[in-house]
Amino acid sequence: MNPSRTAFTRRGFLGLAAAAAAAPTLSACGGSSSSSRNSIEFWDMPWATPAYNTAAKKITQSYVPASGDLRTNYQIIQWNNFYQTFSSAIASKTGPAVSTGAGFQAFQFEQQGAIAHADNVIDALKKNGQYDDFLPGVLEPFKSDNGYVAVPWQMDMRVFWYRKSLLDKADAAVPTDWPSLLQAGKALKKAGAIGFCTGSGAGNNIGNHFLIAMMLNNGGGVWTPDGHVDLLNDRNVEAVEFVRELVSNGVIDPGAVSYTTNNMDAQWKDKQAGFGLYVLGLPQRVGDTSGDIIAASPLTGPHGDKAALVFLNNIMMYKNTPSQSSSEAFLVYYLGRIKQLWQQNLMNSLPVFKSITALPEFTKDANNVRILKEYQPIAKTSAARGTALSANLAVLDGGQAINQFTQTVLGGKTDAKSALRTFQSGLQSVITS
Known part of the structure; x- marks a missing residue:
């Protein structure tokens, strides 16, 4: 790439x-x-x-x-x-x-x-x-x-990546679930690194994908199984509250709301990012094939769920x-x-x-x-909890509703239910059915 x-x-x-x-x-x-x-x-x-x-x-x-x-x-x-x-x-x-x-x-x-x-x-x-x-x-x-x-x-595929040398420096284990992600993130931050690398600046959809991925990882998702918007289900609320905890603890950098993919590439390349969600082939993308950037196993959600966004x-x-x-x-x-x-x-x-x-x-x-x-x-896919793809997924992925939602959550501006309620209202106003 x-x-x-x-x-x-x-x-x-x-x-x-x-x-x-x-x-x-x-x-x-x-x-x-x-x-x-x-x-x-x-x-x-x-x-x-x-x-x-x-x-x-x-x-x-x-x-x-x-x-x-x-x-x-x-x-x-x-x-x-x-x-x-x-x-x-x-x-x-x-x-x-x-x-x-x-x-x-x-x-x-x-x-x-x-x-x-x-x-x-x-x-x-x-x-x-x-x-x-x-x-x-x-x-x-x-x-x-x-x-x-x-x-x-x-x-x-959206993949969790880590830089081994930074986790070693922070004396932190590779996260396997949400509690260990928070623990490792705090340790990385204390060691002067970015605990969880993401971004939602201009043209950067990785922050959007991170939030959807965390919903899926908790058994939630944007839609009901038959394709209706259902953002306010309990699993989504729990996932967004966890992301807000990462934000409040400084595990997610406060500047993430403005980070572009170029910013994120630089953070991984310059050995600032310790863990995060990104695209396939991250080592090749940032020109570091030393073996220090490694794909982590998928996280286990608090109810035992495992899922990845593709x-x-x-x-x-x-x-x-x-x-x-x-x-x-x-x-x-x-x-x-x-x-x-x-x-x-x-x-x-x-x-x-x-x-x-x-x-x-x-x-x-x-x-x-x-x-x-x-x-x-x-x-x-982002059709979850359903499986069939549809034109509404383009409206979700390319629309302003999800961008505003991500900016709100990564900026720590409001509680999970309020953020999800606004997201749901904005998405429902533009979908085709």
Whole structure:
């Protein structure tokens, strides 16, 4: 991953709700229809360094379609204003036939009637044996009442990390549960380090993810099992009160409300941060592969719960294609070749296929192995306590309600119930159902 870039690897956010209001509706007309093209357009995002896109383009250009199917063109779409780019292109019928993109993007465009369901792709994967290669739990969230909205290809896990030398200096054990997290945080602070590294400054969603992760780790979550907002449940209140305890004890730095990901990177790189929640591949991200930054095991909540927050990045297809069968054939081909991206050490995310996790290029990183073994089986999406993904998750992840909530909690400004009540009101005012 490019360390200078904010963690784009799941991208269900970055102002999607605001962008949706400003972007054209999909009923707009104008532009040339993709049905007039004689090739499939595959739009991909800069998921890592430029070498990633070079490799993905090579995979695409190596595709030799069967007789009657179309070839595929590869195009890079930048994250900056990406939602407007997709929405405008789809509205004018000049958009892609297949794309990667934001984690919940497919569900937003499905609501607007633009997504081609992937059931035929899933059937093809069953026939070629790749369906059984999916890790447990990664495919089910994409099944809607109308079919598979998209197909997952990588996982972006939120992971607890620690710097061993700082814990040793503070004479503190690696936290395993909430009490030991508080104890270690106090010891780290006393030793002059940051006890829990997080942030909610401009463009930084890690603080948001930390709060959601703690709710999940306590058996709570934003939603009921059937998808209704339920932020004021007792487990959420307990989780937020615990975070407020970290704040009141100075374990979370008072400046965290303004820390960007660049600030957090510097804190880890400069050996200031002792423990915290961050993205996969933290040592590589900050350029410290000495072995001092280590993935901790998931914490155990006060009621014995264990959970981790994961974002499932996916590949989606669109109805406006010159050939739906060609879109499907290319997607099956591409999914069968993405192991090359991990073989070339280009991906800073967990694969969704068991066979890729067995590659020597993946298993040589002890942190990856631990995260896969300990985090993936207990991972939950931000849809929890439900499991099905939806467009509402983009509104949650990209909206102002969660940003304001995180600022309030990390700033120690009010009690848990008041903060959650305001969060619930703000979220309910903008969700679609």
